Amino acid sequence: MIASVRGPVRHVGLDRAVVEVGGVGLLVHTTPATVAELRAGQEVTLETTLVVREESLTLYGFADPDARSLFEQVQTVSGVGPRLALAMLSVLAPDDVRRALAQGDLATLTKVPGIGRKSAERLVLELKDKVAAVGGGTGAGGTVTRPAGTPEEAVASQVREALEGLGWSTRQATDAVASVTGGEAAPTEVSAVLRAALRELGR
Incomplete structure (x- = not known):
């Protein structure tokens, strides 16, 4: 398991970044909110999870252990893979995900593409008692800054x-x-x- 990476940012995309670690550029998939804080050349530490598949090794990164923990937790629910888990954290802040799960707020959960009412009900059923609803969530408003004047x-x-x-x-x-x-x-x-x-x- 690669639990974290630290090094200079070599490239920033809309939903990914390349971080150089020991001379190797690691492609890290992440959320727009996390990417918004990154700049090329900046030294950064990302909390990561390595998802191993037969045909691929995919690294997912987050600004803090809390987001990484929630990313891993929602995947314990049947039918929720890393892509859907990342979409949840791209649309909703971790606090908002936990609050929705704890309160059974299906309307909020179904705002995430790929989550219908049945999927939302399953998430609430399986995770309601495992997450702690906390306050202060601000949503996933962060995005990638690009230079003005782009066509x-x-x-x-x-x-x-x-x-x-x-x-x-x-x-x-x-x-x-x-x-x-x-x-x-x-x-x-x-x-x-x-x-x-x-x-x-x-x-």
Whole structure:
């Protein structure tokens, strides 16, 4: 198990980063909120979980042990794999996930792409008594900061790709991006467009 990685950030994407450890660049999948705090060249420590599959080794990273613990905990529920667990933490903050589970808040849980009512009920049933609901959650508002002046279609394409990676369909991603980029005061940076699209999809 690779429990953490520390080193300079070599690359930052919408939902991943490359961290150099001992001369080796490790690709770490993470949430937009975590990526938002990273900058190329910055020394960083990420709490990680290595998911081993027959055909792949995939590293998932988080800003703190709490998020990593919840990522691992929700995967104990049948039908919840690492991709869905990461989507949960991309849409909701750890505190909000725990609160929803503890209170049986199905409406909040079903905001996550890939989680329907039955899946949400199963999550609540199996985890309600295992999580502690805490206050202060602020949602998963963090996003990746990109330089201003990026061509509009390039920005839209990056955001659509990120949303599809989180589990929304191409149509949902396209509609959400279109709805938040149409007006004169519409956001133009990737970070702002992604944040607005996530809000739109969470309604």
